[in-house]
Amino acid sequence: MPFDVTPPAWLDPKPAIEQANFVTWEEPNLPAVRILAPESIYRPGDPKESAVPNDYLGYLLGQTKVGAHFSDQTNATVAGQTATIITATTDTSMDGSLGCPAKGTLAPACFGLQPELQLRIAVLQVHDRTILIWLRTDKAMKAADVAAKVASFNDLLAGIRFSSRPVQTATTPSGTPLDGTYQMSVSWPKVNSAGARCVGGPEGTSPQVLYELDLDHGSLVVWVQVGGPAAKREVGLADNYRIDGHRISFGDASFEYALIGHALTLSKMQGGDCGGGAIFMTKPWIRK
DSSP states (O other): OOOOOOOOOOOOOSSEEOSSEEEOOOOOOSSSEEEOOBBOOOOOSSSSOOOSSSHHHHHHHHHGGGGGGEEEEEEEEEEEEEEEEEEESSSHHHHHHSOOOOOOOOOOGOOOOOOTTEEEEEEEEEETTTEEEEEEEEETTTTHHHHHHHHHHHHHHOOOEEOOOOOOOOOOEEEEEEOEEEEEHHHHHHHHOGGGGOOHHHHHHHHSSSEEEEEOOOOOOOEEEESSTTTTTEEEEEEEEEETTTTEEEEEEEEEEEEEEEEEEEEEESSOOOOHHHHHHOEEEEEE
């Protein structure tokens, strides 16, 4: 769904990630601005993905029953459509509760309310699709700084325009020396580190989890098989990546990398979260 928008001046005008149903502008240690047309959702407490509900706003506000908090609700016109804008926080992690950019994606790789974050979300319908546009800030951020970022976000909402023009084909990024397919196998219960405790759910308790990392011309996909090679192969993360010197960046995280022979080692994470750090840095990734 093509659109035109001017991101806030404090973010790079080029998106950090640009996919068919998801675009984000974000940099380490800065708030992020994201636009998502969800293909599926994970209802809080349900390990299986569900279809995007017709009454998405009612579904979202219903998450108060499981620890979400909503405030400052207003109605506005965004891109010529009626929109509801709310501030959202939560007491508990709700992976996938906002939605996933592609069906079949694991909940942790989707988007949801998280205890450490505050989201200012606009919910609207465009061409019969639910569209979410949100500003992500840390709860610890000073109120005056949040207010300034919200003002910039309001300017973005006032200027965004959706279009019916054909989608432009993106230029294929150049390949990088890291391109290839890598594997890594781990049993998190046997890993004696604080980071390992951040890998939760069946993934964190399985006797074996097999990960596969595909890097191809700026595109990154992590496949996960909880239970080993015979288990179902699912998408854990789909993203774009970029190389800057000896660092690789994707999402809101970057890592220093070293490729020696077939072994890719990631270290010195900036941004990101504890679970992601454990998965990417605990063991080397071996190129097939």
